[in-house]
Amino acid sequence: MNVVWFKRDLRIADHKPLADAALYGEVLPLYAAEPSIWSGEDYSARHFQFVRESLEELQSALEDRGGRLFTYMGEMEEALSALFKTYGPFTLYAHEEKAGKRVHDRNTRVREWMSDRGLRFLEYPINEKNSGRKLQERWNGFCRSEPLSRPERVEVPKTIPESFFIGAEKLKAFPVSGEPIRFGQQGGEQQALETLETFLEERFHLYEEHGSNLLQSTVSSSRLSPYLAWGNISFRTVVQKTSIKIENCDNLFLVKQLTSFQERLKERWKLMEQGDLFELQPFPDEKGAGDDLFLRWFEGKTGIPMIDASVICLHKTGWIPSKYRGMLASFAINTLSLNVKICSDGLASLFLDYEPIIHVHQIQKMPEKVLDPVKIGKKEDPDGVFIKRYLPSLSNVPAKHIQEPWHYPGFFRLDYQAPIVDIKKANQAARKTKSGISERPSKSSDHEQLKFDL
Numbered sequence: 001m002n003v004v005w006f007k008r009d010l011r012i013a014d015h016k017p018l019a020d021a022a023l024y025g026e027v028l029p030l031y032a033a034e035p036s037i038w039s040g041e042d043y044s045a046r047h048f049q050f051v052r053e054s055l056e057e058l059q060s061a062l063e064d065r066g067g068r069l070f071t072y073m074g075e076m077e078e079a080l081s082a083l084f085k086t087y088g089p090f091t092l093y094a095h096e097e098k099a100g101k102r103v104h105d106r107n108t109r110v111r112e113w114m115s116d117r118g119l120r121f122l123e124y125p126i127n128e129k130n131s132g133r134k135l136q137e138r139w140n141g142f143c144r145s146e147p148l149s150r151p152e153r154v155e156v157p158k159t160i161p162e163s164f165f166i167g168a169e170k171l172k173a174f175p176v177s178g179e180p181i182r183f184g185q186q187g188g189e190q191q192a193l194e195t196l197e198t199f200l201e202e203r204f205h206l207y208e209e210h211g212s213n214l215l216q217s218t219v220s221s222s223r224l225s226p227y228l229a230w231g232n233i234s235f236r237t238v239v240q241k242t243s244i245k246i247e248n249c250d251n252l253f254l255v256k257q258l259t260s261f262q263e264r265l266k267e268r269w270k271l272m273e274q275g276d277l278f279e280l281q282p283f284p285d286e287k288g289a290g291d292d293l294f295l296r297w298f299e300g301k302t303g304i305p306m307i308d309a310s311v312i313c314l315h316k317t318g319w320i321p322s323k324y325r326g327m328l329a330s331f332a333i334n335t336l337s338l339n340v341k342i343c344s345d346g347l348a349s350l351f352l353d354y355e356p357i358i359h360v361h362q363i364q365k366m367p368e369k370v371l372d373p374v375k376i377g378k379k380e381d382p383d384g385v386f387i388k389r390y391l392p393s394l395s396n397v398p399a400k401h402i403q404e405p406w407h408y409p410g411f412f413r414l415d416y417q418a419p420i421v422d423i424k425k426a427n428q429a430a431r432k433t434k435s436g437i438s439e440r441p442s443k444s445s446d447h448e449q450l451k452f453d454l
């Protein structure tokens with residue numbers, strides 16, 4: 001018996017553990033909704049909703065091949081015990097997963113469980129192991145490697161072990177904190193392929209030009225991130241199809257757009273290859289998740305339109321371009337001097353494409369980047385089109401005042417709060433602290449220090 005354990009690889013195409021297991025007889029495709037993983041502050045109901053949608057598609061793709069998906073609610077070792085009791089010895093096939101301490105600890109427990117019983121656990125690396133070849137050579141090799149096709153048949157056992165389910169329906173009862181999303185991208189292998197196809201057919205044409213445009217980038221960015229994060233499409237498939245497109249494109253402008261996209265993919269590949277994740281540590285002296293400043297930031301009630309509109313956009317859609325992710329993180333960490341780990345988890349819980357390795361790598365860079373959201377807003381959303389979409393209470397504020405509505409003479413008539421911080425002063429203090437010139441003033445006094453020209 002071969003058990004294929006699905007985690008962040010929710011597809012059947014280019015899935016080596018599944019392809020290999022299917023060669024050796026009966027396969028039991030398994031997804032376990034594990035409380036130890038899903039109870040983390042960085043995970044939320046929107047992620048689980050995406051996973052369930054992906055599992056529904058996985059179930060129907062397996063059914064088309066004579067198989068079905070077995071699901072379980074509980075820790076993986078418990079699932080393995082139940083399988084052992086029902087079927088006797090088995091081999092476990094899975095992709096390697098690198099995603100922080102909880103995942104690392106769970107992986108260790110599963111490895112021990114298997115080895116204690118003398119069972120084989122085949123873990124497939126996400127990337128080629130560092131083979132001593134130069135980075136560029138390895139990347140070129142990766143771009144040329146062929147994705148595996150879907151297995152034609154998947155023979156599954158007839159008996160369903162006690163406390164297992166078929167398909168994803170029952171997983172609706174699995175508790176994960178946070179709100180599901182209404183307007184986000186939908187999970188599934190087919191959706192992933194369609195997203196890649198529409199991008200490579202046409203949407204990429206202004207990829208670079210619209211990269212940081214809040215409205216246009218929703219179309220001209222690839223939007224592949226949630227599909228890559230949850231493995232609805234293999235990274236190799238995206239890289240290979242993009243390489244083929246570049247080779248067959250003779251328009252220099254379009255090649256430039258595709259090459260720029262390919263560079264991002266390479267960035268991801270390098271990070272994933274580098275290995276396990278650096279853990280962010282909470283510091284007890286900094287402000288925490290129950291702090292008023294944190295809540296106002298997280299709920300989009302800071303009184304700074306660019307911040308509030310971006311956060312509300314994230315609550316609604318689960319996605320925003322990279323530049324504004326950086327702006328939100330920098331504002332929380334530097335301007336409000338909130339705890340880095342708590343801000344990181346807060347953002348992660350909103351990003352539908354939460355990918356721990358990329359996310360933490362980006363967050364770690366934030367203390368070096370002190371940004372001004374008003375300046376960014378004036379440059380990127382001068383007429384406030386984005387702001388007004390997410391903050392209807394500002395719909396009548398003229399463009400001149402949209403980034404700093406507290407300067408608008410009719411501010412008191414608006415249903416919009418005063419800013420929670422004086423950005424310039426707080427950023428100045430943050431820069432000074434970094435260069436070691438002086439201690440930061442306590443944030444509680446910032447409210448009182450504010451002087452508005454109303």
Ligand SMILES: Cc1cc2nc3c(=O)[nH]c(=O)nc-3n(C[C@H](O)[C@H](O)[C@H](O)COP(=O)(O)OP(=O)(O)OC[C@H]3O[C@@H](n4cnc5c(N)ncnc54)[C@H](O)[C@@H]3O)c2cc1C
Pocket residue numbers: 221222223224225226228229261264265267268269271320321322323325326329351353354355356358359360362363
């Ligand atoms: C603070 C912060 C947190 C972030 N957290 C995440 C996260 O949790 N998950 C995530 O996928 N991206 C994260 N990013 C990177 C980036 O914002 C998203 O990958 C991108 O916005 C996703 O949209 P897209 O698929 O249209 O990207 P595209 O521009 O079309 O890029 C294609 C793919 O390349 C990869 N990619 C893009 N930018 C980077 C990068 N800087 N480093 C590594 N890989 C990259 C992603 O997989 C992306 O899907 C974060 C950035 C910042 C500043």
